[in-house]
Amino acid sequence: xxxxxxxxxxxxxxxxxxxxxxxxxxxxxxxxxxxxxxxxxxxxxxxxxxxxxxxxxxxxxxxxxxxxxxxxxxxxxxxxxxxxxxxxxxxxxxxxxxxxxxxxxxxxxxxxxxxxxxxxxxxxxxxxxxxxxxxxxxxxxxxxxxxxxxxxxxxxxxxxxxxxxxxxxxxxxxxxxxxxxxxxxxxxxxxxxxxxxxxxxxxxxxxxxxxxxxxxxxxxxxxxxxxxxxxxxxxxxxxxxxxxxxxxxxxxxxxxxxxxxxxxxxxxxxxxxxxxxxxxxxxxxxxxxxxxxxxxxxxxxxxxxxxxxxxxxxxxxxxxxxxxxxxxxxxxxxxxxxxxxxxxxxxxxxxxxxxxxxxxxxxxxxx
Amino acid sequence: xxxxxxxxxxxxxxxxxxxxxxxxxxxxxxxxxxxxxxxxxxxxxxxxxxxxxxxxxxxxxxxxxxxxxxxxxxxxxxxxxxxxxxxxxxxxxxxxxxxxxxxxxxxxxxxxxxxxxxxxxxxxxxxxxxxxxxxxxxxxxxxxxxxxxxxxxxxxxxxxxxxxxxxxxxxxxxxxxxxxxxxxxxxxxxxxxxxxxxxxxxxxxxxxxxxxxxxxxxxxxxxxxxxxxxxxxxxxxxxxxxxxxxxxxxxxxxxxxxxxxxxxxxxxxxxxxxxxxxxxxxxxxxxxxxxxxxxxxxxxxxxxxxxxxxxxxxxxxxxxxxxxxxxxxxxxxxxxxxxxxxxxxxxxxxxxxxxxxxxxxxxxxxx
Numbered sequence: 031x032x033x034x035x036x037x038x039x040x041x042x043x044x045x046x047x048x049x050x051x052x053x054x055x056x057x058x059x060x061x062x063x064x065x066x067x068x069x070x071x072x073x074x075x076x077x078x079x080x081x082x083x084x085x086x087x088x089x090x091x092x093x094x095x096x097x098x099x100x101x102x103x104x105x106x107x108x109x110x111x112x113x114x115x116x117x118x119x120x121x122x123x124x125x126x127x128x129x130x131x132x133x134x135x136x137x138x139x140x141x142x143x144x145x146x147x148x149x150x151x152x153x154x155x156x157x158x159x160x161x162x163x164x165x166x167x168x169x170x171x172x173x174x175x176x177x178x179x180x181x182x183x184x185x186x187x188x189x190x191x192x193x194x195x196x197x198x199x200x201x202x203x204x205x206x207x208x209x210x211x212x213x214x215x216x217x218x219x220x221x222x223x224x225x226x227x228x229x230x231x232x233x234x235x236x237x238x239x240x241x242x243x244x245x246x247x248x249x250x251x252x253x254x255x256x257x258x259x260x261x262x263x264x265x266x267x268x269x270x271x272x273x274x275x276x277x278x279x280x281x282x283x284x285x286x287x288x289x290x291x292x293x294x295x296x297x298x299x300x301x302x303x304x305x306x307x308x309x310x311x312x313x314x315x316x317x318x319x320x321x322x323x324x325x326x327x328x329x330x331x332x333x334x335x336x337x338x339x340x341x342x343x344x345x346x347x348x349x350x351x352x353x354x355x356x357x358x359x360x361x362x363x364x365x366x367x368x369x370x371x372x373x374x375x376x377x378x379x380x381x382x383x384x385x386x387x388x389x390x391x392x393x394x395x396x397x
Numbered sequence: 398x399x400x401x402x403x404x405x406x407x408x409x410x411x412x413x414x415x416x417x418x419x420x421x422x423x424x425x426x427x428x429x430x431x432x433x434x435x436x437x438x439x440x441x442x443x444x445x446x447x448x449x450x451x452x453x454x455x456x457x458x459x460x461x462x463x464x465x466x467x468x469x470x471x472x473x474x475x476x477x478x479x480x481x482x483x484x485x486x487x488x489x490x491x492x493x494x495x496x497x498x499x500x501x502x503x504x505x506x507x508x509x510x511x512x513x514x515x516x517x518x519x520x521x522x523x524x525x526x527x528x529x530x531x532x533x534x535x536x537x538x539x540x541x542x543x544x545x546x547x548x549x550x551x552x553x554x555x556x557x558x559x560x561x562x563x564x565x566x567x568x569x570x571x572x573x574x575x576x577x578x579x580x581x582x583x584x585x586x587x588x589x590x591x592x593x594x595x596x597x598x599x600x601x602x603x604x605x606x607x608x609x610x611x612x613x614x615x616x617x618x619x620x621x622x623x624x625x626x627x628x629x630x631x632x633x634x635x636x637x638x639x640x641x642x643x644x645x646x647x648x649x650x651x652x653x654x655x656x657x658x659x660x661x662x663x664x665x666x667x668x669x670x671x672x673x674x675x676x677x678x679x680x681x682x683x684x685x686x687x688x689x690x691x692x693x694x695x696x697x698x699x700x701x702x703x704x705x706x707x708x709x710x711x712x713x714x715x716x717x718x719x720x721x722x723x724x725x726x727x728x729x730x731x732x733x734x735x736x737x738x739x740x741x742x743x744x745x746x747x748x749x750x751x752x753x754x755x756x757x758x759x760x761x762x763x764x
Contacts, residue, residue, distance in 0.1 A: 034430050038437040041646055049432050053420050063401050065416050067605040067651060070405040070726060103607075104470040104628065107642035111626045135627070142624050233643055238434040240470075240607045240645035257509050259478045260502070261471065275474035276600055278607035278645060279408055284434060359437060 035381040038359030039185045039334060040213065041233040043376040048237075048287040055283060066283050071276050076283075080272060083286040087243065090289065090297055091222040100244040100264065101272045101282045106212040106231035109242060110136040112262045113208055113227065114143035118176050119254050125149045125175040125205070130157040130184035132210060137179075144176070156366070157187040160195060160329045170203035177206045177226055177250075183214035185234075186363040188336030188370065192328040193220050200224050206250055214333050215243065216292055217375055218301040226250050232281060234333070235375045237288050240281030292375065300375055307373050307382045308332035314386045320344065320393050324368065338368025345369070348392050355388050357381075402748040405726030406552045406701060407580065408600040410743040415604075415654040422650060433650050438643050443650075447639060450653040454610065457656065457664055458589040467611040467631065468639045468649045473579040473598035476609060477503040479629045480575055480594065481510035485543050486621050492516045492542040492572070496558075497524040497551035499577060504546075511543070523733070524554040527562060527696045537570035544573045544593060544617075550581035552601075553730040555703030555737060559695040560587050567591050573617055581700050582610065583659055584742055585668040593617050599648060601700070602742045604655045607648030659742065667742055674740045674749045675699035681753045687711065687760050691735065705735025712736070715759050722755050724748075 036043040052066075059066040060075040069076055084099040093099070102108070113136075118124050122144050126137045128151035140146045149170075150161035164170075170178060180199070183190040199207065206226025215230040222228065227246045233239040244264065251265050260266055260274070267274055272282075292300055312330060315321045315337045324336035339345050345368055352360050362368040373382055403410040422433040427442040436443055451466040460466070469475070480503075485491050489511045493504045495518035507513045516537070517528035531537075537545060547566070550557040558566075566574065573593025582597040589595065594613045600606040611631065618632050627633055627641070634641055639649075659667055679697060682688045682704045691703040706712050712735055719727050729735040740749055 036431055036435055038435070038440075041435055041437060041643065044432065044435045049423055049434060052434065053423055056416055056420050056423075064403055064725065065411065067416060067419065068403055068405070068408055068411045070408060071606065073405075103472060103475065105642040107628055108470065111628065139627055142626070231643065233646075238647050239438065239643045240648055259509070260506055261474055261478065275472040276408065276598065276606045278648065279600075280605050280647060281607055281645065358431065 032356065034356040034358045035377070035384060036358055037371045037373070037377070037385070039234075039363075039370060039372040040231075041239045042372055042374050044238070044284070044288065045291045045376045048284060048291055051287045052280075052284050066280055069279070071273060071279050076279060079283055079286055080277070083282055083289060084272070086286065086289040086293060087245065090216060090292060091245070093245065094223045096247050096249055097223065098246050098248050098264070098268045100246070100267050101277055101285070102242045102244050102267065103261070103278055104242060105239070106132070106210060106229055106242055107135065109210070109229040109244065110139040112244075112264070113179070113229070114140040115258050115262050116254065116264050117208070117227070117250060118144040119256060120144050122176045123147055123174070125170070125173070125178040127151070127161065127178075127180045128153060129160055129181050129189060130187050132184065132212070133179075133181045136181070136210065140179070147175070149178070152189075157184060157189065158325050160189050160191055162195065170205055175205045177208045178203065179208045179210070181210045183211070183331055183333050185213045185334045185372070186366060188325045188331045188334045189329045190214060190331035190333065193218065194328065196220065206247070214331075216289075216297065216300065217304050217333060219297050232285050234372075235288075237285030238281050240278040241285060243285075303379060304332050304373070304375065307377065307379055308335065310379070310382050310386055311335045311371060311373065314389055318389065318393055320396060321389060324366065333372060333374055335371045335373060336362060336366060336368065338362065342367065348389075351392050352385070352388055355384070357385055357388060399723065401723040401725045402744070402751060403725055404738045404740070404744070404752070406730075406737060406739040407598075408606045409739055409741050411605070411651070411655065412658045412743045415651060415658055418654045419647075419651050426650075433647055436646070438640055438646050443646060446650055446653050447644070450649055450656060451639070453653065453656040453660060454612065457583060457659060458612070460612065461590045463614050463616055464590065465613050465615050465631070465635045467613070467634050468644055468652070469609045469611050469634065470628070470645055471609060472606070473499070473577060473596055473609055474502065476577070476596040476611065477506040479611075479631070480546070480596070481507040482625050482629050483621065483631050484575070484594070484617060485511040486623060487511050489543045490514055490541070492537065492540070492545040494518070494528065494545075494547045495520060496527055496548050496556060497554050499551065499579070500546075500548045503548070503577065507546070514542070516545070519556075524551060524556065525692050527556050527558055529562065537572055542572045544575045545570065546575045546577070548577045550578070550698055550700050552580045552701045552739070553733060555692045555698045555701045556696045557581060557698035557700065560585065561695065563587065573614070581698075583656075583664065583667065584671050584700060586664050599652050601739075602655075604652030605648050607645040608652060610652075670746060671699050671740070671742065674744065674746055675702065677746070677749050677753055678702045678738060678740065681756055685756065685760055687763060688756060691733065700739060700741055702738045702740060703729060703733060703735065705729065709734065715756075718759050719752070719755055722751070724752055724755060
């Protein structure tokens with residue numbers, strides 16, 4: 031049996047080349063004759079790898095000198111906590127967009143630190159769109175928010191902030207924007223310097239589970255007078271170059287390998303390929319008589335494509351058919367149902383083509 | 398060149414068998430045809446691995462049914478925070494033993510949550526012993542501490558709480574004992590059920606950096622009325638079976654492989670081998686005319702053996718000689734100097750023998 035195509039939403043598919051190089055490093059990391067799994071994080075070889083990873087993030091996202099890049103423990107969920115710990119004082123208010131489960135969790139955590147105002151939500155339609163009603167109404171400028179928090183891509187519901195919608199948000203406010211980009215970082219180009227803070231769990235487009243990228247504008251830090259735990263204080267982590275305690279060595283290294291793989295293509299090419307993959311799949315869904323989309327228009331995620339058939343029984347049959355054809359991880363999230371094809375950077379166009387072929391064969395067989 | 402012996406203090410040496418099996422799992426995890434680096438943490442195969450890891454911890458340490466086993470993010474340092482968050486209320490006091498840098502950091506973090514009383518410290522002699530003055534004085538019984546915190550092994554200073562000293566502590570108090578066992582978990586037998594909470598970063602005796610083991614008596618939890626962040630709340634983690642968010646999948650899996658390697662020998666045999674390794678090295682130091690020990694008696698760590706020569710110049714020469722002989726990571730911590738041979742479970746007796754041979758050859762050459 032050849033290797034299956036992995037459509038899981040995360041931890042998710044990684045490039046073959048990255049897997050092979052990670053194996054090389056388990057055998058002998060950077061010529062040290064020691065394994066990456068057992069080498070000291072203070073060794074010259076790993077310190078260099080950590081620095082290269084940070085620098086590659088800066089290069090790929092064209093970050094300016096005010097931005098600090100950190101590799102943190104604990105997954106993006108820990109940033110739901112770290113963000114308000116660093117940026118939200120007890121007597122201040124932060125604005126959050128509620129665009130799905132991850133936003134909701136971020137909101138719940140922030141409420142323990144200060145005031146939270148949910149300025150827009152798509153909960154009314156089970157999060158199948160990105161809210162736009164805030165545009166043209168009272169501008170964000172008039173409110174004194176500590177920051178505005180968005181989740182740029184919503185894995186469960188298959189929605190994504192389009193570049194143009196993000197542009198509109200920035201046009202309306204000088205308030206620092208904090209973005210959870212866990213599931214679409216490094217998938218497209220944009221001006222990342224406009225964000226006050228970006229965080230992203232590695233396990234979709236950047237590496238394996240076990241580390242989280244944080245990009246923070248250092249001008250936002252050091253203003254809060256309240257207690258911040260040592261490990262969660264971004265200023266401490268900046269000073270320690272992400273090694274305040276032992277980092278998640280292997281996860282950082284595999285992230286570096288993935289960043290190198292992205293660099294070889296360039297972010298522009300990555301975006302072009304991602305658009306082609308998403309177009310192929312959405313076009314197939316839209317032209318099908320049995321499959322239907324869950325999301326529409328510019329809100330459609332290019333990372334997680336959600337769709338379904340008219341009934342749960344047919345859904346089940348297609349899932350089984352897909353698995354027989356070596357297409358794994360296509361079941362939709364339990365509150366959404368149907369299918370979710372996660373087509374992150376490492377999913378080749380050939381994988382999407384195979385999925386599309388399977389969908390068309392399944393439909394033809396039903397007719 | 399053959400593989401060097403890795404004497405680094407952590408991340409540290411892992412068994413060859415564990416490295417090979419981790420490579421197998423990067424190629425094909427548990428017959429799934431997917432890599433352990435890209436498989437969903439909700440997949441049956443990984444859920445089973447996580448459960449097996451938890452159960453193996455229970456089996457190896459013979460834990461009773463009140464104990465919950467968790468694999469957490471963030472390293473042991475994050476537990477410096479999680480422990481008081483869960484167990485120390487603002488108006489209560491916790492007792493801490495200060496036996497070195499890690500204790501000191503744990504104390505500093507706890508002071509943000511409630512009162513901390515340092516009931517004994519070995520700071521007066523740069524932490525080269527484990528304090529014993531508290532014994533026979535006022536018993537801990539009389540004080541209403543929320544818990545007593547100890548660091549069972551101190552990597553930097555080469556000291557370790559002996560089993561008999563731990564027994565004495567338990568004989569004096571009913572207060573729950575919280576132990577940071579990051580650098581000696583699974584290295585020896587004892588009654589682990591007496592502890593209220595045990596935590597240990599994986600990267601010495603259990604696996605690679607990236608996950609932390611927590612063993613907690615569930616009867617201690619749920620008593621604190623104050624806010625606990627979602628991810629740091631042990632009760633939440635217990636309910637979610639360590640998957641409240643995406644766990645550090647690969648680090649947990651390599652920990653499972655290491656636990657399986659320990660199980661094959663049995664903890665008793667592991668302890669016997671560790672004692673033999675430590676005896677060989679300390680005997681060599683004690684009988685040498687140029688090497689001298691830093692720690693003495695029952696406080697000597699069987700995990701990190703610290704020693705030195707009479708002058709920094711000779712230290713430097715021996716370090717170079719050791720490196721030429723493929724013995725890596727022997728430099729002592731910068732505040733202690735000299736040498737530190739970390740001889741965790743995975744260091745074979747042959748590695749210690751080679752070190753001893755080198756020490757004797759170096760000494761003979763000097764004479």
